[in-house]
Amino acid sequence: MEIQEIKQRFGIIGNSPLLNRAINIANQVAPTDISVLITGESGSGKEVFSQIIHQMSPRKHGAFIAVNCGAIPEGTIDSELFGHEKGAYTGAVGERKGYFETVNGGTIFLDEIAEMPLGTQARLLRVLESGQYIKVGSSKVEKTNVRVIAATNVDVYDAVKSGKFREDLYYRLNTVPLKIPPLRDRKEDVYLLFRKFTSDFTDKYRTPPIQLDDDAQQVLINYTWPGNVRQLKNMAEQLAVLERDRIITAQTLLTYIPHETGGRNLPMRLDNQPKEDFSERDILYKVLFDMKRDMVELKKLVADIIEHGGVSTNYANHSQTINQLYRDIELPGNPESQFTLQQPVNNNNNGSDAYNITHEAEEVEESLSLIEKESDLIRKALKKHKGKRKLAANELGISERTLYRKIKELNL
Ligand SMILES: Nc1ncnc2c1ncn2[C@@H]1O[C@H](COP(=O)(O)OP(=O)(O)OP(=O)(O)O)[C@@H](O)[C@H]1O
Ligand SMILES: [Mg+2]
Structure with a gap:
């Protein structure tokens, strides 16, 4: 399939070389059964890519299931993935089918793979290498045909070095690495994404269109987006719903940049523009806004204390x-x-x-x-x-x- 067609079909916005490269890799690897390890920061689109790979594979009519390895307690993850026999452990009243059984013929997306316990990693390696697994509490070898796509927003190799992740499994999963670039490395896509999202949300909520003035566009593009596309999408939604003035200024935009990110993720000047360019001003604005917010909170606190005391x-x-x-x-x-x-x-x-x-x-x-x-x-x-x-x-x-x-x- 052509890259433009893929974007259209899966609602992928952007035209940066890094994004196009990722789409090309997904396109090439999709028809095979090769495991893919998708790496990328939070909110950068890992799950979207896992869907692209599944939907463009011969397994597209089979099941697709996303499992967040970081969210399942260590004690139950084996049984969720591979099933268990009746009485396999205290509380295992009936037998249970695992995802590797129910998804047979389809794709399992293992999110936050670095969080997978070592014991489970051994079982996963076996199923990847031979298609075989054993249910918890059983001794019978079962067969399955499942394609595995894994994802992580941390460097799994760090986990290998610290002994928390099996090296053999790492190489097995990483046959085809797919790196989703963070938004700050594809600045040319930021405004495109923003326009698409605000237009979608103003349609959805039937609010008037949103526009950014020139300074605001620069802030948007030069911000570091720690939460990537998801953060941008959320911001677009908030603006579409909340702002009365539909021409958004840099100051307004800065109020939507989270407080907790502190100074680290403030808009940065990355090019060689002269000193008095907008971002210095923006930083000051941001500091002032934060101070104002703190003042309001402090006033409330004082008022509260006075009232109750x-x-x-x-x-x-x-x-x-x-x-x-x-x-x-x-x-x-x-x-x-x-x-x-x-x-x-x-x-x-x-x-x-x-x-x-x-x-x-x-x-x-x-x-x-x-x-x-x-x-x-x-x-x-x-x-x-x-x-x-x-x-x-x-x-x-x-x-x-x-x-x-x-x-x-x-x-x-
Ligand atoms: N290129 C893109 N074009 C349009 N929407 C995108 C793009 N990339 C990501 N999105 C959207 O951004 C949001 C976050 O994407 P997704 O859930 O795939 O991120 P993730 O990398 O899996 O995040 P996390 O690490 O938090 O699980 C989703 O709503 C997704 O539809
Ligand atoms: Mg995800």
Whole structure:
């Protein structure tokens, strides 16, 4: 089949040489029974390629099953794949057919292959080499004819080096390696994919079309996409649903780049453009957005504490907030530790004595009233929830462990 036809048939978007190369390999290997090891980062399209290979093989009318080796407990994976006899282990009431039996004549896609336990690897090697396997708890050799496609988003050879993956199995699976390039290595495809996804999603949700302005296009293309095509697709869906202004700017786009990826995956300047190009600005925007988000969260937290604590003066509010924060980070508690923590300013006592004395007096008085308030609240919460600590802690917004410690400390 022609490469364009394959793309059309399987909804593959992109025209980069690396993607085309991967499609060509899939096309060539599909009609054979050779095992394929697909490698590629999360969300890059490994499962899509496993489907292409199966659908273009003579097995296309046979079954296809995807098994995530990382998601099946070590104790049951053998029995899921190869089946077990009645009474093979405690709880094995009836016999069970494994996938290598039910998929006979079809294709098994073994995802996250590096997570497969060593014992299972031995069974897999045998079935790959001879088509033979033995059910768990049986001694009878069974035959099957299954094609195996495996996938991984880690380097399986690292697992070989650390003794977690059989070297012989690695070579057996890797007869034809198929590498799916990460999105950042096929920048020319990013905008194409984005346009396709936004157009699909605006159709689906009946929202007006989305456009990116020039800066936003650059951000999109130069972002490192740790979650690859899946991440891009999710972003397109969110934009299609959420954004009022249908011409998306770089700033707007940056708010869709996840917080957790920190600085590592910010848009990078990879070419030799002059210093004042957009990405420097974008990084600043991103930092500002993150700060703003943190501020909003902090404000909410403070408001919450004020509301629940019911302390009225500004100073007291501040002091309570700090105490709440200290409490939340669960410092090892002895009865004095809280008192010490309320005066972190005095730990390094080298300032003016007069200042420190007044400050200390203020702190002590305030914290006494807080302690009373606190005991009061804890008592109320416990009463309300009939002594159930978990519920009381929930209501108080502290952990059960903290509540337990407080009950002891405050002698409640
Ligand atoms: N070239 C492409 N064109 C269009 N859609 C694609 C392309 N590559 C991947 N996708 C889409 O991206 C999403 C993720 O692909 P897929 O599930 O195959 O990734 P994966 O590599 O198996 O991810 P994971 O490692 O998380 O299992 C799917 O919705 C898939 O349809
Ligand atoms: Mg997958």
